[in-house]
Amino acid sequence: MSKKSGFMKALKCRECGREYPLEATHVCEFDFGPLEVAYDYDKIKKSLTKDSLAKRPQTMWRFRELLPVAEEPTVGTGVGYTPLVKADRLAKWLGVREAWVKNDAVNYPTLSFKDRVVSVALSRARELGFETVACASTGNLANSVAANAASAGLDSFVFIPNDLEEGKILNSLIYGARVVGIRGHYDEVNRLCAEIAGKYKWAFVNVNMRPYYAEGSKSMAFEIAEQLNWKLPQHTVAPMASGSLLTKIHKGYQELIQLGLAKDTKPVVHGAQATGCSPISAAYKDGKDFFKPVKPDTIAKSLAIGTPADGFYALKVMKETGGASDDVSDDEIREAMKALAECEGIFTETAGGVTVGTAKKLVASGKIPAEDSVVLCVTGNGLKTLDAVQGRVGKPDEIKPSLREFEELIESDTKVKTK
Amino acid sequence: MAATVRIPTPLRKLTNEQETVEVESATIGTAVDELEGKFPGIKERLVDEAGEIRRFVNVYVNEEDIRFLENQDTPLKDGDDVSIIPAIAGG
Numbered sequence: 001m002s003k004k005s006g007f008m009k010a011l012k013c014r015e016c017g018r019e020y021p022l023e024a025t026h027v028c029e030f031d032f033g034p035l036e037v038a039y040d041y042d043k044i045k046k047s048l049t050k051d052s053l054a055k056r057p058q059t060m061w062r063f064r065e066l067l068p069v070a071e072e073p074t075v076g077t078g079v080g081y082t083p084l085v086k087a088d089r090l091a092k093w094l095g096v097r098e099a100w101v102k103n104d105a106v107n108y109p110t111l112s113f114k115d116r117v118v119s120v121a122l123s124r125a126r127e128l129g130f131e132t133v134a135c136a137s138t139g140n141l142a143n144s145v146a147a148n149a150a151s152a153g154l155d156s157f158v159f160i161p162n163d164l165e166e167g168k169i170l171n172s173l174i175y176g177a178r179v180v181g182i183r184g185h186y187d188e189v190n191r192l193c194a195e196i197a198g199k200y201k202w203a204f205v206n207v208n209m210r211p212y213y214a215e216g217s218k219s220m221a222f223e224i225a226e227q228l229n230w231k232l233p234q235h236t237v238a239p240m241a242s243g244s245l246l247t248k249i250h251k252g253y254q255e256l257i258q259l260g261l262a263k264d265t266k267p268v269v270h271g272a273q274a275t276g277c278s279p280i281s282a283a284y285k286d287g288k289d290f291f292k293p294v295k296p297d298t299i300a301k302s303l304a305i306g307t308p309a310d311g312f313y314a315l316k317v318m319k320e321t322g323g324a325s326d327d328v329s330d331d332e333i334r335e336a337m338k339a340l341a342e343c344e345g346i347f348t349e350t351a352g353g354v355t356v357g358t359a360k361k362l363v364a365s366g367k368i369p370a371e372d373s374v375v376l377c378v379t380g381n382g383l384k385t386l387d388a389v390q391g392r393v394g395k396p397d398e399i400k401p402s403l404r405e406f407e408e409l410i411e412s413d414t415k416v417k418t419k
Numbered sequence: 420m421a422a423t424v425r426i427p428t429p430l431r432k433l434t435n436e437q438e439t440v441e442v443e444s445a446t447i448g449t450a451v452d453e454l455e456g457k458f459p460g461i462k463e464r465l466v467d468e469a470g471e472i473r474r475f476v477n478v479y480v481n482e483e484d485i486r487f488l489e490n491q492d493t494p495l496k497d498g499d500d501v502s503i504i505p506a507i508a509g510g
Contacts, residue, residue, distance in 0.1 A: 015475070027505040029429040030464065032475040034506070184482075191479060194504045198428045290474065293486050307484065309506035312474060 004070040007044050011035040011211050014313070022070075024128050024203060026210040034309070035211045037068040045259050053226070060116055060219035066255055067219065068212045069123045075152045076119020080219055082107050084227035084375070089343035090356070095363045098373035100233070101340070102224055104380070105348050110147045110171065111381035112140035112302075112349075113245065117216035118148050118205060124212040125203035131155060132202045136193035138186050138241065138302045139168030140380055145205060146177035157202065159189050164301060167384045185296055187307045217245045221252025224375055225262050232256070232267040235374040237359045239351045240271040240280050240325070241303040243314030249377070250317045266321070270367065271314055272358030273327040274298035274350075280311045284325035289315055299330045299388045300350040302380060324367035328357035334392055336360065337382065347382035355379070422480075422499035424450065430503070433458045442501070447478060448491035450501065465503065475506045 011020040015033030026035055048065040056062035060080025061073050083103045091099035104113040118141070125133055134157040135145045142158035149156035158172050162181030172179050182189045197207040205213045225232055232253050238246040250269045256262040273281040276298030279291040291311040296304035308314070318325055328336065333350050336357030341347050348356070355376050362368045382389070399405040410416050421441040426434050434440055440457070444450035455462035467473050478485045479502040485493045495501070 027429050027475075029432070032429065032464070032473055032505045034475065187484070188482065191477070191482070191502065191504055194427070195425065195502065293484055295487075307477065307506065309475075 006068075006070040007039050007047075007065045008068050008070065009038045009040050012038045022068075024125070024130070024208040026208050037211050037215055039066070039068075041255075041258060048259060048261075050230075050261065060119070060216075060223065063219055063222045066215075066222065066252075067120050068215045069120065070127050073119060073123040074126055075122035075154075076109075076115060076148050078108050079115045079119045080107065081223055084224060085344060085346070087344050087376075090340060090376075093339050093343055094356075094360050094374070095370055096359075096368060096374055097371050099359075100224075100228075100373070100375045101344060101346060102220060102375055102377050103346055104220065105346060105352065105378050105382070109151075110140070110143040111384065112144065113217070113220060113377070113379040114140045114144040115148070116219050117141075117213045118144040120216035121203070121205035121209045121213035122148050122152055122154065125205070125209055126152065126154070128203070130201075130203035132157065132200075133205060134158065134193070134197075134202045135205045136160075136186070136190045136207070138304060139164050139171075139384070140302055141206065142177070142179070143168060143171040143384075146172040146175035146179075149177065150175040159193050159196075161186055161189055161301075165385050165387050167386060168301075171384060186305050187293070187296075190305075190307075214244050214248060217248035218252035218255065220245070220377060221249040222256065225253065225256050228375075230256075230262050232262050232265050233375040234265070234372045235268045235270060235323075235368050236377065237270045237272055237355055237362065237368075237374060238377045239303055239355045239379055240273050240308065240311075240314055241305040241351075242308045243271070243280055243310035243312075245377070245379070246271050247310050247313045247317050250321065268321045268323045269317055270323040270358075270362055271318055271325040272355045273325065274300035274303055274333060274354050275327040275329045276300070277304045277306060278327040279306060280308055280314055281325040281327040283311070283315055284318060289319070291315070298333075298350075299385075300333055300354050301385075302349065302351045303354060324362055324365075326358045326361045326365070326367075328354055328361065332357045334389060337389065338393065340378070341382070346378065348378045349380035349382050349385040350388050351380050352378040352382070421497060422450070422495040422501055424454070424501040424503065427503050427505065429505070430461060430464060433461045433464070442495070445495060446491065447480070447485055447493045447495065447501070450495060451491075477504045477506060478502070479504065 013028035058081040156177040277296035283291040293307040333353035337353035
């Protein structure tokens with residue numbers, strides 16, 4: 001096991017501040033509060049500068065000082081630096097002056113933002129001497145753990161609800177991971193994994209490796225800021241399952257401000273949920289600072305977490321930054337997926353539909369003023385949730401290989417431009 | 420009558436590394452007091468100053484979150500399984 005700690009100082013309880021060594025542990029022994037990595041920001045400030053960044057490769061690891069590994073990363077070294085797309089046509093659909101899409105639907109290698117957190121968790125797991133990695137997942141995390149473990153030569157176990165989309169199940173099996181389908185929803189998978197993690201000496205990326213894992217999400221914020229030429233966005237909309245991504249995007253922006261890489265322009269962070277699983281959005285609307293758990297029922301399965309571990313902190317971030325939360329129905333999710341595809345040529349999974357659909361609601365309600373600029377975090381790829389749109393996006397016209405049949409087809413359609 | 424409580428890793432130092440403990444109490448709330456009697460110090464880990472189950476502690480009776488049941492008034496009967504589990508990040 002590596003004795004080095006790089007730019008990390010300790011693990012620290014977010015509730016009571018008690019410190020713990022940089023091991024595979026995630027909960028404060030005193031109050032069960034989540035542990036978070038504490039950094040040596042003075043040391044980071046000397047190493048992470050715009051000059052040093054200019055020489056680094058275009059991956060999330062260019063921000064390595066702010067990611068919790070002791071030495072150079074060894075897993076997922078090519079992850080991140082996904083496109084930030086200026087989405088003018090989508091901006092019109094949303095009713096807002098300017099919109100950008102941070103497109104993690106094309107993240108490498110498994111087409112979701114989870115590659116960010118997994119490359120951090122597995123790099124750190126190796127440093128701590130683990131040979132088997134595992135996770136509880138709604139699908140994307142399982143895909144990423146399976147693929148990144150395969151490329152690193154690690155054994156992997158992934159635990160998923162048994163009713164996941166076919167594409168997400170195959171996308172784990174193909175890499176040779178041991179896939180265990182649990183007859184229950186994600187919260188039940190999670191509970192079981194917490195108990196398994198107490199028994200087996202594996203690196204569970206979102207259980208005992210969680211303090212390291214969760215920090216990987218900050219890289220999305222770092223990239224957005226750099227891609228906007230170090231101007232922090234006025235508004236950012238992130239999807240919420242456990243609420244972790246939203247809190248880490250906020251943390252990422254705040255770290256850039258602290259290091260003097262970006263000016264504090266008070267970036268606002270908003271959270272999006274599916275109505276069929278909206279404990280955080282419901283708490284926001286009720287003006288509460290804590291959520292009531294729910295039993296999920298939504299096509300946005302990757303966001304179907306009824307007991308969101310970071311729900312409390314997500315509500316806090318929205319309150320502190322002046323952000324808001326809203327939620328969208330299954331039909332609104334599909335409509336938004338279609339809008340993003342038709343306006344920008346980006347096919348996102350249901351979670352992306354949640355983000356885009358909720359952004360439209362937030363503009364309509366004035367929570368995002370029409371004259372402002374917004375960044376939408378699109379976190380996953382539509383090819384993985386084909387079931388959600390199957391039979392709902394039309395079907396191909398079918399004709400014989402005959403010019404006459406084609407002409408009949410086209411001439412009856414007034415919308416077709418024949419010149 | 421007795422229900423079985425599975426003790427999570429962070430609390431096993433208090434239970435002399437016992438992974439499961441039997442309780443005779445009729446509800447979750449009184450079971451916490453019973454545990455405190457057997458393993459002094461365990462109650463303040465589970466319950467905050469206001470007497471509520473701590474924000475990051477999830478308690479389950481036979482796989483069901485007590486927040487979907489009757490919280491601390493959730494009844495316990497012979498053979499029930501109680502799990503105490505810290506909140507976990509998403510996936």
